[in-house]
Amino acid sequence: MAREKPFIHPYIPNSVPEVTEEMLKEVGVTDIETLYEEIPEKLRLRRKLNLPEPLLSEYELKKYVKSILLKNKTCEENLNFLGGGCWQHYVPAVCDEINQRSEFLTAYTGSPYANLGKFQAWFEFQSQMGELVGMEVVSVPTYSWGAAAGNAIRMASRITGRNEVLIPRTIDPARLSTIKNFCQQQDTAGHIDIKQVGYNPETGLLNITELESKISSKTAAVYIENPSFLGFIEPQGAKISEMAHARGALSIVGVDPISLGVLAPPAEYGADIVVGTAQSLGIHMNCGGGSIGFIATRDEEKYVAEHPSLLISITDTVEEGEYGFYLCKSERTSYDLRDKGKDWVGTAVGLWAITAAVYMALMGPKGFKEIGQTIIQKSHYAIKLLSEVKGVKALFQQNVFKEFVVNFDAIGKSVSDINKALLKYNIFGGYDISKEFPELGNSALYCVTEIHSQEDIQKLANALREVLAG
Amino acid sequence: MKKNVKLRKFHAPVWSEPVIMEMGNKGERGIIMPEVEEEIQAAIGDAESYIPEEMRRKEEPALPEISQPQLLRHYEHLSEQTVGMEENIDISQGTCTMKYSPKVNEMLARMPQMTEIHPYQDEDTIQGCLEIMYQLDLFLREISGLDKFTFQPCGGSQAAYTNVCIIAAYHASRGELAQRNEIITTIFSHPCNAATANTAGFKVITLMPEENGRPSLEALKAVCSEHTAGLMITNPEDTGIYNPQIREFVDTVHTAGGLCCYDQANANGILGITRAKEAGFDGCFFNLHKTFSSPHGSMGPGCGAYGCTEELAKFLPYPVVTFDGTKYHLEYGRPDSIGKASEFIGNIPSVLKAYGWIMSMGAEGLLKVAQISTLNNHYLDKMLMQIPGIVKYYDTGKRRIEQVRYSWEKMEKETGCGTEDVRRRMVDYGLQQYFTSHHPWVVPEPFTPEPCETYSKEDCEYWAAVMAQISKEAYTDRKILKKAPHNSTIHKLNYETFDDPQKWAMTWRAFLRKKGGK
Numbered sequence: 001m002a003r004e005k006p007f008i009h010p011y012i013p014n015s016v017p018e019v020t021e022e023m024l025k026e027v028g029v030t031d032i033e034t035l036y037e038e039i040p041e042k043l044r045l046r047r048k049l050n051l052p053e054p055l056l057s058e059y060e061l062k063k064y065v066k067s068i069l070l071k072n073k074t075c076e077e078n079l080n081f082l083g084g085g086c087w088q089h090y091v092p093a094v095c096d097e098i099n100q101r102s103e104f105l106t107a108y109t110g111s112p113y114a115n116l117g118k119f120q121a122w123f124e125f126q127s128q129m130g131e132l133v134g135m136e137v138v139s140v141p142t143y144s145w146g147a148a149a150g151n152a153i154r155m156a157s158r159i160t161g162r163n164e165v166l167i168p169r170t171i172d173p174a175r176l177s178t179i180k181n182f183c184q185q186q187d188t189a190g191h192i193d194i195k196q197v198g199y200n201p202e203t204g205l206l207n208i209t210e211l212e213s214k215i216s217s218k219t220a221a222v223y224i225e226n227p228s229f230l231g232f233i234e235p236q237g238a239k240i241s242e243m244a245h246a247r248g249a250l251s252i253v254g255v256d257p258i259s260l261g262v263l264a265p266p267a268e269y270g271a272d273i274v275v276g277t278a279q280s281l282g283i284h285m286n287c288g289g290g291s292i293g294f295i296a297t298r299d300e301e302k303y304v305a306e307h308p309s310l311l312i313s314i315t316d317t318v319e320e321g322e323y324g325f326y327l328c329k330s331e332r333t334s335y336d337l338r339d340k341g342k343d344w345v346g347t348a349v350g351l352w353a354i355t356a357a358v359y360m361a362l363m364g365p366k367g368f369k370e371i372g373q374t375i376i377q378k379s380h381y382a383i384k385l386l387s388e389v390k391g392v393k394a395l396f397q398q399n400v401f402k403e404f405v406v407n408f409d410a411i412g413k414s415v416s417d418i419n420k421a422l423l424k425y426n427i428f429g430g431y432d433i434s435k436e437f438p439e440l441g442n443s444a445l446y447c448v449t450e451i452h453s454q455e456d457i458q459k460l461a462n463a464l465r466e467v468l469a470g
Numbered sequence: 471m472k473k474n475v476k477l478r479k480f481h482a483p484v485w486s487e488p489v490i491m492e493m494g495n496k497g498e499r500g501i502i503m504p505e506v507e508e509e510i511q512a513a514i515g516d517a518e519s520y521i522p523e524e525m526r527r528k529e530e531p532a533l534p535e536i537s538q539p540q541l542l543r544h545y546e547h548l549s550e551q552t553v554g555m556e557e558n559i560d561i562s563q564g565t566c567t568m569k570y571s572p573k574v575n576e577m578l579a580r581m582p583q584m585t586e587i588h589p590y591q592d593e594d595t596i597q598g599c600l601e602i603m604y605q606l607d608l609f610l611r612e613i614s615g616l617d618k619f620t621f622q623p624c625g626g627s628q629a630a631y632t633n634v635c636i637i638a639a640y641h642a643s644r645g646e647l648a649q650r651n652e653i654i655t656t657i658f659s660h661p662c663n664a665a666t667a668n669t670a671g672f673k674v675i676t677l678m679p680e681e682n683g684r685p686s687l688e689a690l691k692a693v694c695s696e697h698t699a700g701l702m703i704t705n706p707e708d709t710g711i712y713n714p715q716i717r718e719f720v721d722t723v724h725t726a727g728g729l730c731c732y733d734q735a736n737a738n739g740i741l742g743i744t745r746a747k748e749a750g751f752d753g754c755f756f757n758l759h760k761t762f763s764s765p766h767g768s769m770g771p772g773c774g775a776y777g778c779t780e781e782l783a784k785f786l787p788y789p790v791v792t793f794d795g796t797k798y799h800l801e802y803g804r805p806d807s808i809g810k811a812s813e814f815i816g817n818i819p820s821v822l823k824a825y826g827w828i829m830s831m832g833a834e835g836l837l838k839v840a841q842i843s844t845l846n847n848h849y850l851d852k853m854l855m856q857i858p859g860i861v862k863y864y865d866t867g868k869r870r871i872e873q874v875r876y877s878w879e880k881m882e883k884e885t886g887c888g889t890e891d892v893r894r895r896m897v898d899y900g901l902q903q904y905f906t907s908h909h910p911w912v913v914p915e916p917f918t919p920e921p922c923e924t925y926s927k928e929d930c931e932y933w934a935a936v937m938a939q940i941s942k943e944a945y946t947d948r949k950i951l952k953k954a955p956h957n958s959t960i961h962k963l964n965y966e967t968f969d970d971p972q973k974w975a976m977t978w979r980a981f982l983r984k985k986g987g988k
Contacts, residue, residue: 007834007835007838009831009835009838011569011830011924012835012838012839012842012923012924013924013926013929014842014846014925014926014927015838015842015923020842020845023849027849029848032844034869035841035844035845036869037869038712038868038869039712039714039743042748043716043717043744043749044744045742045743045745048742048833048834049613049742049833049836050612050833051612051613051828051833051836052832053832054829054830054831054832054835055829055830056830058830061574061826061829065575065578065825066581068598068601068602069581069583069584069602069822070598071598071601072583072595072596072597072599073594073595074583075586075587075588076582076586078595080591082588082590082591085813086588086589086590086814088586090504092500094500094501094538094541094542096580097542098542098549100580101546102554102557103549103550103553103554103556103557104549104554104767104768105571105765105767106555106556106568106765106766106767107552107555107766107767107768108555108563108566108568108766108768108769109566109905110553110563110903111902111903112963113903113955114897114901114902114903114958114959115552115553115768116551116552116958117487117549117551118548118552120487120489121545123489123977123978124489124490124491126976126977127490127491128490128533128534130976130978130979130980131532131533131977131979132531132533136976136977136979136980136983137976137977137980138977139976140769143624143625143770144812144813145813146810146812147812154669172813174810174813174814175813177809177810178809178810178811178813180809181631181635181809181810181811182669184638184671185635185639185647185671186642187648188647188670188672189651189671190671226525233521233522234525235522235523235524235525237524237525260527261530261531262518262521262526263521263526263527264525264527265527269525284585285585285587285588286584286585286587286817286818286819287587287588287589287596287599287818287819288588288589288813288814288816288817289624289816289817289819289820291624291813291814291817299971299976299980304971304974311976312976313968313974313975313976314967314978314981315963315967315968315973316963316967317960317963317964318961318962318964319960319961322486322960322961323489323960324960326963326965327968328968328969328974328976329974334627334661334662335908335909336908336909337665338661338665338676339664339665340668341661341665341668343665343669344630344662344665344666344669345627346625346627346628347625347626347627347759347766347770347772348771349770349771350767350768350770351767351768351769351770351771352771353768354545354768358545361490361500361536362500362538363500364494364498364533364534364536365531365535366499366530366535367500367501368533370505372517373506373516373517373518374503374517376520376521377517378510380514381513381514384513398520399520399521399522400520420592423592423595428588428595431590450503450504451504454507454510
């Protein structure tokens with residue numbers, strides 16, 4: 001539809017024709033086109049972009065976009081048991097209140113003066129995460145757990161001068177794929193070879209004999225996770241770290257920090273680098289957009305020098321008793337050194353770091369302990385109830401934290417069929433791992449957190465009973 | 471064009487805020503989470519019994535114990551001590567396109583239909599997300615002329631890395647990766663291009679500018695060979711200079727057998743004006759948190775939307791969104807894919823916000839954005855060039871696009887006050903510190919304002935007036951600059967800490983240890 005009126009947009013003050021004219025006059029041109037005289041004609045797009053007509057009224061825009069979003073079915077209206085690295089935990093109102101503050105939402109790189117609050121909040125993220133994992137250095141977080149693990153493996157490779165890493169077979173395949181991209185293609189300088197270590201088929205725990213046979217003087221690091229992707233707690237951390245250290249390799253441990261009120265901090269069982277996500281700490285799932293990864297190390301120069309991300313240090317100012325916060329050894333980074341920097345750094349998840357800082361402070365030591373206990377009890381209750389359903393078997397279920405593998409081999413129905421059927425009960429069943437872990441048969445990864453009530457768990461068991469019988 | 475601008479009085483909030491780690495009292499609680507039901511407790515027993523002995527936490531983490539109102543006040547004070555784009559005339563952070571992030575899109579992104587969605591939900595239950603992803607893909611195809619986009623990279627640098635992984639996969643698929651081990655970039659392209667190429671195992675060749683601010687075609691030809699894997703280049707570069715020979719650059723690299731990627735993180739000045747396709751590129755990326763209005767979020771979460779030609783599309787990270795005419799799908803079975811750029815399907819709230827912004831703009835709006843950004847830049851330039859001490863490098867009389875890299879070199883020589891001094895002083899006038907330049911400082915004493923379409927004529931005049939005032943101060947009483955800031959949240963930092971292992975402290979526990987001299 002042709003518009004008679006000039007195109008004046010509420011987001012563009014100088015779109016008012018009189019203002020545009022006045023400014024053009026000031027810069028000494030009559031036609032705005034003149035400003036583009038440097039762009040050769042052959043590269044000019046001499047047609048209108050083929051895009052939908054603009055929805056200039058905010059009401060119409062909101063109504064239209066909302067109508068699309070309403071096609072989504074949420075984990076609020078449905079009962080959700082999906083996890084696998086993105087989990088449904090309760091997000092305290094204060095977390096949302098703070099991350100919606102316009103100052104945090106719209107700040108960017110900024111200065112230690114005009115952005116004091118942002119830098120201090122980052123330092124508070126680092127400080128609290130340091131307490132949880134037992135490390136003195138934590139960096140400003142990166143995109144995701146996989147990115148953090150990828151960076152950590154590269155750090156280990158540089159520190160040891162070695163190009164091989166050992167990773168459990170039980171790792172999340174999506175995370176492993178992310179890590180692979182950090183380890184580069186074969187045939188490139190600096191390619192890091194990933195070797196996977198199998199597990200005990202009864203318990204899921206890392207096969208120590210196999211580790212022993214694969215670890216060597218080429219090994220840069222041994223990477224393990226706690227809790228593992230498949231849910232169980234890996235108690236052999238101290239032994240694994242010891243084996244790594246004996247061969248001159250580093251020990252890297254990936255964690256879900258919401259477990260650390262009840263689980264031992266990885267530094268205690270020998271980790272040299274700790275990585276993980278903080279999505280569980282006050283950040284909505286956001287269809288995966290709540291991802292965040294962190295990296296923690298000891299406060300030793302050789303580690304600090306290899307961190308690719310920003311590190312915020314506390315300092316003093318010319319005014320007695322005043323704190324300031326800014327970048328420690330920023331000349332390590334690719335912002336300063338380009339291709340000579342440590343990997344690369346960029347805009348990642350600053351707002352989520354602030355959100356997780358708020359969450360950790362809200363929870364405190366008691367909150368973390370309680371939530372850890374609650375999650376363990378509810379998960380094991382779910383295992384108990386589901387195990388009573390005919391045809392359902394929980395695997396590696398002895399020591400799980402919040403996720404566990406549910407096997408349906410006895411029934412002869414695929415996970416995808418079962419999940420389709422559960423949808424009719426308004427239940428999102430567990431994540432289908434049958435393709436990626438064929439050795440575990442027809443299995444799904446179920447996740448239970450503090451938000452699942454006893455009734456919710458009973459509802460799942462009842463629905464499964466009906467679905468599997470049907 | 472001297473403007474009569476009256477500078478406002480300003481003082482930043484000073485709260486002398488303690489660190490959260492030293493706040494509260496033992497026993498205070500910030501939040502209570504659901505407790506386990508009695509029946510569960512009875513059926514399951516204590517949680518401890520499910521944790522192997524050696525994995526039990528023995529000492530509580532030394533986290534703060536603080537009540538909710540006090541905690542909220544603390545973080546609200548910290549936010550008050552942060553100047554966001556919304557709180558100031560953020561022309562300062564050039565190359566970053568600090569544009570307005572519309573509130574309506576924020577409200578939409580806060581709907582549970584976005585926040586309470588799990589990425590592994592059945593396709594049927596996330597049709598809204600997939601539709602928005604697919605539609606934005608179509609929009610960006612039109613805006614760039616390329617054939618397929620992914621939103622999996624969650625930032626511009628991650629998009630650059632995705633691109634270099636695709637370059638590697640392409641050459642590997644032709645058996646030429648071992649031979650093609652060089653990536654070419656330019657010094658005024660964003661450092662992520664050089665850094666990601668190095669991380670992926672390539673040798674990086676960086677072209678330097680000639681007198682006119684641009685690298686020459688001859689210099690490019692001299693480094694192209696059978697070792698060339700690709701070109702990763704920003705245009706317009708950080709200087710605001712548009713390379714009119716860009717097509718010839720691309721053709722040269724293609725002739726040598728390399729691929730070309732356009733860093734369009736900031737494409738704000740050229741939307742609807744010129745595209746990656748006509749310049750011959752194989753890939754490009756847009757930062758949704760720059761050009762397409764998704765908020766910068768204190769350094770993310772953002773999104774680096776990466777697009778490529780049909781020929782390279784098979785290498786894109788999986789899954790990709792497809793549409794069969796009635797339903798949207800996530801397509802996984804892609805044997806040539808580089809795998810995952812990140813674990814899930816990208817930062818979908820950012821995709822939503824960019825989608826909402828384009829829907830409010832249309833073709834006419836995008837063109838207007840480009841034109842007004844470029845006009846604002848020329849308008850600001852007129853004013854800045856009248857200020858004593860400011861010079862413009864590579865000033866050949868040619869027009870810049872959306873930004874200019876200026877220099878205080880002259881003022882620094884004449885007064886001893888350089889760009890870092892100006893930077894600290896400008897916060898006293900309520901402005902965010904400006905972006906100088908990435909390193910190395912090829913332009914000495916640099917600064918790079920970017921007055922995108924968000925900023926009014928008066929905003930531009932005010933920003934220039936602050937620069938004029940600071941220049942005046944430098945020439946009359948340099949102490950003002952040297953001791954700045956004066957009206958900010960805190961005073962001048964002790965910068966020595968940051969390079970001293972005995973003093974730096976990235977956590978409170980390290981700070982306490984070092985302060986205690988342990």
